[in-house]
Amino acid sequence: MKETYKKYLGSFYFIYFAMGAFFPLLSQYLKQSGLNGVQIGLIMAMNSFLSIFFQPFWGILSDRTQKLKLILMNTIIASALLGILVSSIKSYLGLVIVFIFLYIFQSAVGPLADSMALHSGINYGSIRQWGSIGFAMAVFVSGMVAQYFKLYFIFYIYGISYFLSLIFIKSIKINHHKVEHRQIHGIKQLFKNPNYILFLIGCFFTFGPISSNNAYFGLLYEDLGGNLAGIGIAFLLFAASEAPFMKHSDFFIKRWGFTTVLMASTCISAVRWIWYSSAPSPILILILFVLQGASVGTYLSAAAQYIRENTPKELTTAALGIYTSLSIGVGSMICNFMGGYIYEHFSIEKVYLFLSIFTFIGLIPFGILQFRKIPRIFTERVN
Numbered sequence: 418m419k420e421t422y423k424k425y426l427g428s429f430y431f432i433y434f435a436m437g438a439f440f441p442l443l444s445q446y447l448k449q450s451g452l453n454g455v456q457i458g459l460i461m462a463m464n465s466f467l468s469i470f471f472q473p474f475w476g477i478l479s480d481r482t483q484k485l486k487l488i489l490m491n492t493i494i495a496s497a498l499l500g501i502l503v504s505s506i507k508s509y510l511g512l513v514i515v516f517i518f519l520y521i522f523q524s525a526v527g528p529l530a531d532s533m534a535l536h537s538g539i540n541y542g543s544i545r546q547w548g549s550i551g552f553a554m555a556v557f558v559s560g561m562v563a564q565y566f567k568l569y570f571i572f573y574i575y576g577i578s579y580f581l582s583l584i585f586i587k588s589i590k591i592n593h594h595k596v597e598h599r600q601i602h603g604i605k606q607l608f609k610n611p612n613y614i615l616f617l618i619g620c621f622f623t624f625g626p627i628s629s630n631n632a633y634f635g636l637l638y639e640d641l642g643g644n645l646a647g648i649g650i651a652f653l654l655f656a657a658s659e660a661p662f663m664k665h666s667d668f669f670i671k672r673w674g675f676t677t678v679l680m681a682s683t684c685i686s687a688v689r690w691i692w693y694s695s696a697p698s699p700i701l702i703l704i705l706f707v708l709q710g711a712s713v714g715t716y717l718s719a720a721a722q723y724i725r726e727n728t729p730k731e732l733t734t735a736a737l738g739i740y741t742s743l744s745i746g747v748g749s750m751i752c753n754f755m756g757g758y759i760y761e762h763f764s765i766e767k768v769y770l771f772l773s774i775f776t777f778i779g780l781i782p783f784g785i786l787q788f789r790k791i792p793r794i795f796t797e798r799v800n
Contacts, residue, residue, distance in 0.1 A: 424588055428589065429547045430548070432493070433551040434552065434555040435500075439559075447512075460512060463517060465749045468520070468524040468745060469750070472525070472742040475525035476735040479529060480731060492522040492529070493526060493579045495518075497576040528734065535722070542664050546661070546663040555574070558574070607739070610728070613727060613736070616782070618779075619781075619783040621743050621744055621747065622776060624720075625775065626690060626772035628748065628752065628753075632756070636760070654703060655706055656709075658708075661714075663717065663718045666715050678716075683776060686713070690773035694770040695766070
């Protein structure tokens with residue numbers, strides 16, 4: 418078991434190291450490349466838009482073919498090569514084309530890696546925490562590399578990290594569950610499950626603002642008087658704070674249950690956004706970095722495990738893809754769009770006021786799950 422755990426540790430560390438090296442500095446790279454705000458916004462928005470369609474596709478394909486590891490490895494290879502290719506593209510049209518394919522393959526990695534971990538029989542939080550550690554380290558390392566060398570180096574760090582993750586993924590043995598040929602019928606039944614639908618609605622309102630914060634936090638921090646170095650430190654602390662909460666998430670879940678933990682993390686997020694909207698001191702934001710772990714860290718772990726426990730095993734990957742598509746895809750796209758409009762016409766503080774209201778709405782479906790006992794529809798297999 419210890420050797421297996423090390424394989425998952427290495428896989429998640431390098432997968433999220435790649436993401437941490439790439440996404441936080443992408444907008445700065447595009448700006449340095451001469452793109453205007455509209456062009457940068459389009460490239461950034463394509464990620465959310467494409468994930469809406471392709472994350473469920475990859476999940477369904479994985480469940481249908483029972484080739485999760487093969488699909489994960491191939492999409493990682495494609496993402497790594499396309500990421501490295503970005504550094505050599507100079508035209509806007511060329512960047513758009515490459516990013517379309519990059520985002521399509523990249524959209525598979527997170528949900529498939531989560532599904533792989535959920536099938537492992539190991540505490541999911543203890544595996545996922547290494548993703549947060551890898552992300553935190555990558556933000557720091559890539560920031561230093563970009564400052565002292567060239568910003569395009571982040572794409573090489575991204576590609577190399579993904580290739581390193583393959584070393585660990587290749588040796589992992591995944592226990593698949595037999596899939597019935599009527600999987601499409603099973604997916605239709607998935608959407609008839611009131612527990613799953615309420616869960617999806619809650620995640621839509623909770624994770625959309627979390628994802629949007631990654632885009633707008635830098636603007637808030639600078640508006641409050643912070644500098645670029647402080648933004649890098651903040652993201653490092655935020656990502657690092659998630660690890661211990663993920664590791665010990667099972668303790669909270671076993672003690673209070675999934676929905677209570679989801680409600681608590683949602684409430685902490687909403688209060689955090691209200692606080693940000695009051696224009697606090699940048700130093701105080703850094704001091705209270707643990708709010709990120711208490712909200713995002715516990716939420717991510719509880720949400721993934723909720724899906725595992727409340728959907729058929731043969732549909733776990735598809736259910737994860739749909740969840741990610743709705744929360745990260747649709748949720749973040751709406752919050753980013755509305756946030757951009759509010760920022761343009763009002764202020765960055767008003768953006769966070771909107772995010773807090775949006776998040777508080779997520780407490781309603783989670784509250785229904787908590788206080789109105791809805792029977793589970795699914796058995797272990799799709800009939």
